[in-house]
Amino acid sequence: MPKISVIxxxxxxxxxxPITSRELIENEKLFPTDATFEYVMVDDGSRDNTLVELKRFQQSYPDKVKIVKLAGNVGAHYAVLAGMKYATGDCCTVIAADLQDPPELILKMYVYWLKGIKLIMANRQDRKDPLLQKVFSKTYHYLIRKLAIKSIPPGGFDFVLFDSRLKDEVVKMNEKNTNTLYLLPWIGYEHVSIPYTRRKRQVGRSRWTLSKKIKLFIDTFVSFSFFPIRAISVMGLVLGIISLLYGLFILVAKLSGMIAVEGWAAIMVVVLLVSSFQFLALGVIGEYLWRTLDETRNRPAYVVEELYPSCAEDVAETDKAEYTDLQEVRLPQREEKSLDTGSKI
Known part of the structure; x- marks a missing residue:
């Protein structure tokens, strides 16, 4: 029986x-009876009652729901990576907790997977979001498609279904400061994209701040494209040629008596322009160097504070080494917290 892990x-x-869990369970009725589901809920360091609600979901469906509680907020992409680590399905899908992505689309992606397609991306044709958010998203994905990953759909994606083989490859990559989901098309397997319209958020407010968007933009560019470094090289070459030609012009003009070399204002403009470019170039190079340093330090990508496995799992199997190849750390587990099954976590 095929098993679908919903991360x-x-x-x-x-x-x-509560709303998301009801819709997901209801969505199972659309699938063939031989399909089974696993819900990997990753709490990315929330300080509200998110974990309480997740536990209620697990109590209602103990054989389907597992909870990965991260010690701190590491961002959605590391949270997805943690979910991949603990997903055991034959295929995996990633969907947002606010359910702006329609869960009924999972069935259509699942049908493609049954046909042998390893990666199915839900391509946002339109989104019922504020205008500024739409503009940022379209600009971001246009630049990424143009300069970095040409295989992603025009509207980008973060709602996706993929084979467990791709999941294993992403987990093995052990890569930080990147767009985790965009590693999937980068691997190179055959893929398809399905157009859809993203729904308007009904409850709560988005925590996807401008600073997080800018960081994702920089991370994606630096991880998947050599364009920033190449642009610096080209700009340096262009400025060098312009400087050489202008210097020759000044020299010839001076020797021929056409001008008296003064031009303090022009010199200052050139100096400021070149200095600004140098600082920009140093900043871009610094981004690459910092990421190289961050990789070599071998710090954990995330820290698992608590793991609440489903009843269908062997608890002893999930309680393995504290350090893994994924750069994950498991915190010492507290004895007073236990599952309904009686197994202490």
């Missing part, structure tokens, strides 16, 4: 979880 990163989603 859901959660951050301050206490209001969304």
């Amino acid at each position: 859901i990163p959660c951050y301050y989603n206490e209001q969304n979880i």
Whole structure:
């Protein structure tokens, strides 16, 4: 029987979880009877009652729901990575906890997977979001498609279904400061994209701040494209040629008596322009160097504070080494917290 792992990163989603869980369970009725589901709920360091709501969901469906509680907020992409680590399905899908992505689309993606397609991306044709958010999203994905990953659909994606083989490859990559989901098309397997319209958020507010969007933009560019470094090289070459030609012009003009070399203002403009470019170039190079340093330090990508496995799992199997190849750390587990099954976590 095919098993579908539904990975859901959660951050301050206490209001969304009851609605989301009901819709996901209801959505199972659309699938063939031989399909089974596993819900990997990743609490990304929420400080509200998100974990409480997740536990209620697990109590209602103990054989389907597992909870990964991260110690701190590491961002949605690391939360997805943690979910991939603990997903055991034959295929996996990632969907937002606010359910702006329609869960009924999972069935259509699942049908493609049964046909042998390893990666199915839900391509946002339109989104019922504020205008500024739409503009940022379209600009971001246009630049990424143009300069970095040409295989992603025009509207980008973060709602996706993929084979467990791709999941294993992403987990093995052990890569930080990147767009985790965009590693999937980068691997190179055959893929398809399905157009859809993203729904308007009904409950709560988005925690996807401008600073997080800018960081994702920089991370994606630096991880998947050599364009920033190449642009610096080209700009340096262009400025060098212009400087050489202008210097020759000044020299010839002076020797021929056409001008008296003064031009203090022009010199200052050139100096400021070149200095600004140098600082910009140093900043871009610094981004690459910092990421190289961050990789070599081998710090954990995330820290698992608590793991609440489903009843269908062997608890002893999930309680393995504290350090893994994924750069994950498991915190010492507290004895007073236990599952309904009696197994202490």
